[in-house]
Amino acid sequence: MKVISISTSIIAIIALAQSTLAATTAAPCDPNTCKLPSCLCPSLTPPNGLQPKDVPQFVTITFDDSVQAELLATAKDLLNVKNPNGCAAKGSWYVSMLYTNFALVQQWYANGNEVAEEIAAARAMLNQYGGVPLGKIKGFRAPFLNYTTDTLREIAKQGFQYDTSSTGVLDDNFWPYTLDNGLANDCWNNLCGSDLKLPGVWEIPMYAVNDNAGTAQLMDVYLSGTPSDVTSWSETNFERHYNGNRSPFGIYVHPTHLTNYPGLADMSSQKAAVVSFIQSLASKPDVWFVTNEQLLQWMQNPVPVSQLASQPYMQCTLPNIGKEICNGLENISIASNVVSGNLLNNCNFNTANWGTCFNCPATEPTLDNPTPNNAVSDTDPKFRHAVPNNCDSLWWDPIAGQCLCSNTTCAYNDTSVPLTTITTNGTTASGPGSTPQQTKAESSAVSGMTTALFGIGLSMGVAAAVMAL
Secondary structure, three states: OOOOOOOOOHHOOHHHOOOOOOOOOOOOOOOOOOOOOOOOOOOOOOHEEEEEEEEEEEEEEEEEEOOOOHHHHHHHHOOOOOOOOOOOOOOEEOOOOOOOHHHHHHHHHHHOOOOOOOOOOHHHHHHOOHHHHHOOOOOEEHHOOOOOOOHHHEEEEEEEEEEOOEOOOOOOOOOEEEEEEOOOOHHHHHHOOOOEEEEEEEEEEOOOOOOOOOOOOOOHHHHOOOOOHHHHHHHHHHHHHOOOOOOEEEEHHHHHHHHHOOOOOOOOHHHHHHHHHHHHHHOOOEEEOOOOOHHHHHHHHOOOOOHOOOOOOOOOOOOOOOOOOOOOOOEEEEOEEEEOOOOOOEEOOOOEEEEEEOOOHHHHHHOOOOOOOOOOOOOOOOOOOOOOOOOOOHHHOOOOOOEEEOOOOOOOOOOOEEEEEEEOOOOOOOOOOOOOOOOHHHHHHHHHHHHHHHHOOOHHOOOOOOOOO
């Protein structure tokens, strides 16, 4: 079992030198010309003139870590609540590639959670080994929340629907908005203003929890004090949202910190406090736990809380395929943190072992080569067929190479910006519908975009992000 310890310094990354107020020098936005569904000005009030009492109190729970069996179990414990319509809460997982089991990624996605990413190399891996359609990878969060204006320009170029890397404290605790007139958050570090205009790209601020000293805590708030103190801060900040403008409330977690490992500190009390707090929120009739994707679907067409239960994106039905296929809903077993199943391929390398419904690579994926050549040829009886761009992986049988969707209710057409738009030194990376066999030059193109995004070499431990629909 591998444990990735991610720095907890980002807990107070936006502490703002003990200040509870952020500077607001964002460019002006005209609500008469910036209108839904494709444009929305930054605002402290709900969209479309709705009154706070009439809108849902959205709560987003996001996870940053590799997807391993024990970490997935922790995430499920935190999501063990239901929405007012009886559907289970869904979460967003920003996945680091190192030590991730892609069979569990596909299971996370297939059960209605959101899949997004932090870098392009991960986008290719999530698609090829996790079976997540490229068009369903819509969101971006920068590793360590370390982004620049060039980062945001690049994700707009690559066709992402939204970014969620900025911080909302108090006076910039905006509802999600589009970047048509630039970023309105994080003005303290000179990233906002009129020089950044990305029409149609949404920003979902990460909403901070202020502690008793007025310091803005963001990631892993449960590490910033005793469980009782953190619960008190969280309750106070939630009530500020709930009794105020009803802007979304976020809970941002590294499951590693809430999972017990031999020889390390016992985190049972911290985990129990987080679970208890989440369950207390679920007791309120107008609180809804959503993914960032579901949140944006509401933002584009806001409806009163009385109508939310009937919205298609809030339903919880799973495909009725009639037979078991390797699509994330198949029967798998987990014993001693080892994932197995009759339909899975087990991919074993010197430093990683993981399962997938698709072909194992011949060599372990890296950022420089995220999708190596397959371990078997396309003429081998054991060859698995990649998800095409006209079928969601929920309905795709990779063994038979067949889409089992036969009506318009489950039809899917991937119209995402293909990976072929990512170019470096004249090389291009493969995109949706193309052969899954990526050449070294193509893989280098993907890696090149990573460097363009961040200007640094990132390890696989802080690579990509998974969230799901």
